[in-house]
Amino acid sequence: MSSPSPVKVIGASDSPYSHRAEAALRLKGVPYELLLEDLGNKSDLLLKHNPVHNKVPVLLHGEAAICESLVIVEYVDEAFPGGPPILPGGxxxxxxxxxxxxxxxxxxxxxxxxxxxxxxxxxxxxxxxxxxxxxxxxxxxxxxxxxxxxxxxxxxxxxxxxxxxxxxxxxxxxxxxxxxxxxxxxxxxxxxxxxxxxxxxxxxxxxxxxxxxxxxxxxxxxxxxxxxxx
Amino acid sequence: MSSPSPVKVIGASDSPYSHRAEAALRLKGVPYELLLEDLGNKSDLLLKHNPVHNKVPVLLHGEAAICESLVIVEYVDEAFPGGPPILPGGxxxxxxxxxxxxxxxxxxxxxxxxxxxxxxxxxxxxxxxxxxxxxxxxxxxxxxxxxxxxxxxxxxxxxxxxxxxxxxxxxxxxxxxxxxxxxxxxxxxxxxxxxxxxxxxxxxxxxxxxxxxxxxxxxxxxxxxxxxxx
Missing domain, CATH: 1.20.1050.10 (Glutathione S-transferase Yfyf (Class Pi); Chain A, domain 2)
Structure with missing residues (x-):
């Protein structure tokens, strides 16, 4: 069995939008690395992975990048079905x-x-x-x-x-x-x-x-x- | 077997947002009734079922009302899983x-x-x-x-x-x-x-x-x- 793809959040510690991504991962019990962004001097990593909005959070999952906090929350719910559901069932x-x-x-x-x-x-x-x-x-x-x-x-x-x-x-x-x-x-x-x-x-x-x-x-x-x- | 709940769209014929709801239903092959709204004189039905935004489209499915066009499209995809998928799989x-x-x-x-x-x-x-x-x-x-x-x-x-x-x-x-x-x-x-x-x-x-x-x-x-x- 291959090891799971690493999960990283490009985020900012003050941001409620970043918190959304982290909260979803923690609800699911998914370990992740937080890459703290200086929003006054955005990193090449952020600009590369969110070229449309240039905003945190960005979720990196293996080779994939997911942007927009609510999209990330739904992604986490679907990509890690083992944890408790974040969206209801019906x-x-x-x-x-x-x-x-x-x-x-x-x-x-x-x-x-x-x-x-x-x-x-x-x-x-x-x-x-x-x-x-x-x-x-x-x-x-x-x-x-x-x-x-x-x-x-x-x-x-x-x-x-x-x-x-x-x-x-x-x-x-x-x-x-x-x-x-x-x-x-x-x-x-x-x-x-x-x-x-x-x-x-x-x-x-x-x-x-x-x-x-x-x-x-x-x-x-x-x-x-x-x-x-x- | 009970008959399926009736599906209605409170919509407006000029509106691309209304079209989104109708398009989703047609992709799924779900018969529906279109209730045309006069946006200059909104109906009690619209105001009752979309009290937050007072906007078309509203999808009525049996006793349930679903508002916001993109939310409606995802709802239709999930509530009528028999038709072709509107969202991709992964x-x-x-x-x-x-x-x-x-x-x-x-x-x-x-x-x-x-x-x-x-x-x-x-x-x-x-x-x-x-x-x-x-x-x-x-x-x-x-x-x-x-x-x-x-x-x-x-x-x-x-x-x-x-x-x-x-x-x-x-x-x-x-x-x-x-x-x-x-x-x-x-x-x-x-x-x-x-x-x-x-x-x-x-x-x-x-x-x-x-x-x-x-x-x-x-x-x-x-x-x-x-x-x-x-």
Whole structure:
């Protein structure tokens, strides 16, 4: 029997998108090597394997390179069928998981970012949009422990930024988007996600994140302004 | 044996997103009823079954509703395993198909729309971006008949707007984004897609599209201006 192809993640320690790739591998019990990228000076390895987006994470599996974090999570689920499933079993439940995972990327990420880093009236509009979308996630979570049920799955991994990064970003930005008594189910879910022995083990240290994000504040503000519609 | 659950598509005849849902069902040989939506006066049925996005298409399968066109295509592939596969078989090929399908929605649609309907310098930037991304699709297609090989698959369905709608939009907008001698592989692919007996049969009539889009030109221009970054 030949040895299995080595698995590597080209990632960045601060990135919730990188975390998605690592979380999927850890859920499956797949050993991997993390190749940390300096996003200010991207490596030839990253540019070679993700020439379309030039972004982390990239999963290297033997000779193959897989890009885009949600695509990576589904790939890991299919390429390592031995571990616990990340997507649910039936077509309808799988469609729902894909719907909510895309909802997070398409509808939550941008208003979240702009509500963090903009100021004034523009910021307020995005905060409202962000909180409306968080309310939809709160309703979708309902009384379940995780979005998929009793164990971490695709939507939980997709939503990781709200489990672990949200409060750090709020502190670095000096804004409070979610009050202590808002979204109690998502708050409980965030604690359960961080406490999960598999995915919790690859969450970055919050103090280090805060330090890094505070240092990048001017860059984040500029990135938000560049995204602002007229 | 109980009769199969009825399949319906809440769609709009001009919409390439609606076409994606119909194309998937036709590839699988699944009979369906098309419920045509007036997008200027959305039905209670649409708002009930897609409360998050209020958009077509929605697939109704018995009591279940599935939203978001790419999610619908994957659902159809999984829920009707008897027909020819829409996604390829191996995890790596499936990841590549999902990557390129998302690339079309995330990277091609917006610059395409803005290059059609804006004017001046802003337009030129989006035309350049659109054509760079079309060049990536041209390279990904390579010498294959369809993106997935010899038969229509996920990426072909995702890219349908460039197979059938592109020239009509150009004519309605009064701009030429793609010259006759550009992207010869995509041009040949577009002809093959339209000639496919299954998916070609649910493509809307181009003269009718042109009439409808010409009538909506002012609305399209306004929608493009609203998307323009500062």
């Amino acid at each position: 077509p309808l439940a799988r469609a729902a998981a894909r719907f909510w995972a895309r909802f997070i990327d398409d509808k939550c990420s941008k208003p979240f970012w702009l509500a963090l880093w903009l100021e004034g009236e523009a910021r307020e509009g995005f905060e409202k949009e962000f909180k409306e979308n968080m309310a939809l996630l709160e309703a979708e979570l309902g009384g379940k422990k995780f979005f998929g049920g009793d164990t971490v799955g695709l939507v939980d991994i997709a939503a990781c930024v709200f489990a672990h990064w949200l409060g750090v970003f709020e502190e670095a930005a000096g804004v409070r988007l979610v009050a202590d008594d808002e979204f109690p189910r998502l708050r409980r879910w965030a604690a359960d996600y961080a406490a999960d022995e598999k995915v919790g083990a690859c969450l970055p240290d919050k103090q280090q994140l805060l330090k890094n994000f505070t240092a990048k504040k001017a860059m984040f503000v500029a990135s938000a302004k560049a995204m602002l519609p007229k | 995890p790596l090929a499936r990841a590549a198909a999902r990557f390129w399908a998302r690339f079309i929605d995330d990277k091609c649609s917006k610059p395409f729309w803005l290059a059609l309907w804006l004017e001046g310098e802003a337009r030129e930037g989006f035309e350049k971006e659109f054509k760079e991304n079309m060049a990536l699709l041209e390279a990904e297609l390579g010498g294959k008949k369809f993106f997935g090989g010899d038969t229509v698959g996920l990426v072909d369905i995702a890219a349908c707007v460039f197979a059938h709608w592109l020239g009509v939009f150009e004519e309605a907008a009064g701009v030429r984004l793609v010259a006759d001698d550009e992207f010869p592989r995509l041009r040949r692919w577009a002809a093959d897609y339209a000639a496919d007996e299954k998916v070609g049969a649910c493509l809307p009539d181009k003269q009718q599209l042109l009439k409808n889009f010409t009538a909506k030109k002012a609305m399209f221009v306004a929608s493009a201006k609203a998307m323009l970054p500062k």
